[in-house]
Amino acid sequence: MKLLRQASIILGIYFLGELLQKSLNLPIPGSVIGMLILLGLLYTGVIKLDMIEEISNFLLDHLAIFFIPAGVGLISSFSLLRGNWFAIIAVSFISTIIVLVATGIIVQIILKGGKS
Incomplete structure (x- = not known):
């Protein structure tokens, strides 16, 4: 309950x-x-x-289970993605780097906190 x-x-x-x-x-x-x-x-x-x-x-x-529909959606629209693999991989790589850098900066700011 x-x-x-x-x-x-x-x-x-x-x-x-x-x-x-x-x-x-x-x-x-x-x-x-x-x-x-x-x-x-x-x-x-x-x-x-x-x-x-x-x-x-x-x-x-159980978060991994929620990615199954997205994976099935990618497989079902494979024909639309066929010619765009380079762009998809490039955007994925660049956005991953941006997220890693932003996370690192935010963690450093939080860890410094009120310290001068």
């Missing part, structure tokens, strides 16, 4: 993000808006970590 309550919290926030995206016609996906709402609620303490911790760990433990 506890997992059901935690899943209801996560899904409710997700649907709130979707509702805001549709009603305000925002260019940001509703799932991203929902994540930002969840972040704000966790940061302000409206939602405590223990209120969603178990379902979050469950979802993270």
